Amino acid sequence: MNTFLEAGVAIYVALAVALAVWGGVFLYLWRIDRMAQALKQELERDRARTLAEGEQRPVTPRATVTRVGAVGRETVEK
Amino acid sequence: MRQRMGHVAKLLIGLWLAGVAVAMFLVVPQYEGLGNAGRIMIMHVPTAWVSVLAFAVSASFSGLYLWKGRVAYDDYALAAAESGFLFTALATVTGMIFSQVVWGVYWNWDPRQTSIFVLLLIYAALFALRSALEDGQRRRQLSAVYSLFAFVTVPFLIFVAPRLANSTLHPNCAFIAGSQCSGVNLSVGRIGLLGDRKIQLLSLEQQGEVVTAQVQVSEPGLRGEHLLTPSYDLASGKMVSRPEFPGLKYQLGLEKVDLATKSVLLNIEAPGTGLLDNRITLFTFLASITGFTALFVWMLTLRATLLSVQWALAQREGTQA
Structure with missing residues (x-):
């Protein structure tokens, strides 16, 4: 009979397998978590930079034209 | 500081669950008759509970999305539904392992197994629905409505349906202190159902204060028949002999x-x-x-973060509807 399946040993083998699986899942989650956080921070920095650049640029004149017809209203931004 | 606290909390989750695994295998005592197979309950029942919690969270965020219309709520609703599906699958697999040890088969369409299978199909349909709709707004709205309806079935499929069926081998009554299996009343010659076994009371024999019943037990699909003889002490009002169902760890008791x-x-x-x-x-x-x-909360926030990052990237590229 396989040594690993003997009554006294099998439970330790099962525990080792369970811990190895959990360790793998945990490391995977940890890695993904770090990457997601880094990506999120990068996006936030990028958005802040875009906003800052937008503030420095000269303001483009904008206007809102509203046409009122027989059927309804239509708003066009220019 | 907040980020550091987050890292510590996540490390604690890792160590905590590793500790639970060690306790499950090495500290918790064996159960009479079940041996080491009973240890799986430490994992099976909590995963089933967490799946119910996850589906409830998913329904709550779906409701919030329909009310407020924030995309982040949809991200959380989807993340919770996915986590719920994963935990349900985990509960199903651990249940199947227990079933193999105790019932002799991985799957026997027990009411509990059938209802959890239906639940998995319902939530699998949610993911299919989401992937079938290209328009983002429409996808979010429809899946939020679907998620709310899907959650209505959860209490019924997890708590009600398996209890409505008398013929379940799932140990609802065996493992929860204070609850009881109702059993079956039979007079001599009558047939009844216990679990998925057909039983027939053939006769009663009395020797002094001890009454012995001759019970014919048929295996599912009438594959085989066995004669079991449980007995009962009239004086003490207690069971004397409780023979095991053939091939199972469960016993037949004369109550x-x-x-x-x-x-x-x-x-x-x-x-x-x-x-x-x-x-x-x-x-x-x-x-x-x-x-x-705690693991569910981590998975929920992680997946929701990933979805929001994905959405932000797609919006920047101009590909998100």
Whole structure:
């Protein structure tokens, strides 16, 4: 009979397998978590930079034209 | 500071669940008749509970999305549904392992197994629905409505349906302290159902104060028949002999005898009854529920973050509807 399946040993083998699986899942989650956080921070920095650049640029004149017809209203931004 | 606290909390989840695994295999005592197979309950029941919690969270965020219309709520609703699906699958697999050890088969369409399978299909349909709709707004709205309807089925499929069916081998009554299996009342010559076994009371024999019942037990699909003889002591009102169902760890118990009407109350006696009466088992069980709930919260926030990042990237590229 396989040594690993003997009554006294099998439970330790099962525990080792369970811990190895959990360790793998945990490391995977940890890695993904770090990457997601880094990506999120990068996006936030990028958005802040875009906003800052937008503030420095000269303001483009904008206007809102509203046409009122027989059927309804239509708003066009220019 | 907040980020550091987050890292510590995540490390704690890792260590906590590793500790639960060690306690499950090495600290929790074996259960009479079940041996080491009973240990899987420490994982099986908490994962099932967390799946219910996850589906409830998914429904709540779906409702919030329909109310407020924020995309982040949809991200959380989807993340919770996915986590719920994963935990349900985990509960199903651990249940199948237990089923193989105790019932002799991985799957026998027990009401509990059937209802959890239907639940998996319902949530699989949610993911199919989401992937079938290209328009983002429409996808979010429809899946939020679907998620709310899907959650309505959860209490029914998890708590009600398996209890409506008398013929379940799932140890609802065996493992929860204070609850009881109702059993089946039979008079001589009558047929009844216990679990998925057909039983027939053939005769009653009395020797002194001890009454022995001759019970013919048929295996599912009438594949085989066996004669079992549970007995009952009239003086003490206790069961004397509880033979095991062939190929199973469950026993057939004679719980009551009425000689005047020649009728008896027969019941399934599961080994491990009152499992949580043991303090070490109870604490490990509660630690497992806490650990899996914390893991769910981590998975939920992580997946929601990933979805929001994905959405932000797609919006920047101009590909998101």
